[in-house]
Amino acid sequence: MLMGPTTVRFRVHIAPVGREVIRVVKPMITLKADVAILLTLSKTDQSGLSAQIIRKELEKEHIPTTIIECNISDSSEIVNEVGSIVSAYPHHEYMYNVSTGARAASIAGVIAGMFWGVRPYHIGINEMAKPVHGEGDLPTVGSPQFVPTFQIPRLDQAAIEALEFIASTKEPISKNLLITELKKTGKVGPRQSKSVTPQALYGQLDSILYKLETWGFVELIGHGKSARVSITETGIEGRKMFFHMLKPRSPLSMLE
Template sequence: MHTVDTIMSKLATFRVHIAPLGFEIDRIILPLKETKADKLWLLVHEKTAEDKSGPYLESIRKQCKKLGVELQVSYADRLSIFKVIKSVKEIITQEEKNYIYVNVASGSKIQAIACMMACMILKECKNIQPFYAEPEKYAAFEGKQQSFGIKDTIPLPTYEIQTPKPKLLQALKIIHETPNQKITKKEMAEIAEEQEIIVINSEEKNHSQARFASLDKNIIQPLVDEWNFVEIEKIGRNRWIKITEEGKNAAEFLI
């Protein structure tokens, strides 16, 4: 049998699971037993009033108590892949010193994709293991737990997703947080120098020109040409740096 425990070190002292909450109990609880987990992070739909998985949350809460597993809940819109990615990333960052198992089998397809993408984005973190919990059987009728038992837990490979360099993300954050999510090139150049996103070594008389050149080469050009996160819009005498739809989506989980 494949087990996620064979991937991680037997010397792990604190083991954390991340799992989306859906209509599953066994596929969340049994892997906790298998890996002797210490903590479970449940990804719960943020609109609790319209969420039908509430009873499953209470069942999992009781099971965790019996197992002595600490339960933490993170709320995110299960229909937003970017918000789920961000939630998983934040949990992984918080738990980065522990061994982290990411369960992609217990929630929706969107949540499963988001969990895998979060693992790929944080590929440099070597103590993450996504896995798929294969059930022994499925429910015959709707309205019940969707599956029962665990036939196998299958480790999943992760491949790195390239992300922009920190300075580009810092610049994207500035644009994303400005009114209407656009900023003049002059104002951006000033802020970028102040926050040391760009560094100018020219003489004072050429300072402004050098600052624009550095901003163009090191920040604007990569964000426009390599990532398509911003675009340049000319209005009157001013040039505005404006975030694109792709940039807005990236900002949801990268910054």
């Protein structure tokens, strides 16, 4: 989506939720959030109850809030969730609280910062103080501190489609089979002319595989045209992180 002259740019805050309430609410108020997105494993467990309290606290500040269920103990799933949100409305400013929720959720926030341009931040707590809303909900200390990140070039659609097909096979696959699959969506094939030589097709595929191999997502067994391709453990996690690029979800209406 391109940002037009009348497009509203929101400060969108994303926070995984555990037991803490104040640590989620306070920095959103301080950083003047326009919209809040809470990630929780379930809307009915302890984190879900905390999310409901957070929503009520943010309502007092006129900050619209939505709660999304996802596995906040799986970094890859959270990265995919954040990517899905950002890709639907990339013109907004996105921030992510890495102080709250499971440790995997904190890691995901930093990765999302490198992939999707999200700004992760952290805020401390007073561990000597009494809990506010319940066990583990302690007052914050100081101001939110942004976590430095660097931008990583994302994989393109062709690489993601190739990775998905490789992941769908139980055994290493041939380059020829992968070319056949990618030709169906035009990810390899003729470019400026009406025809393409077999050598050119293999060259296009090798360019895609080079990206995946550089990321550690695939392993090539053998050499040249006869090489076979298999997905790695890292590739399995990467597939989850980029899955929204293959199956875009319905965008959040609150970000329109």
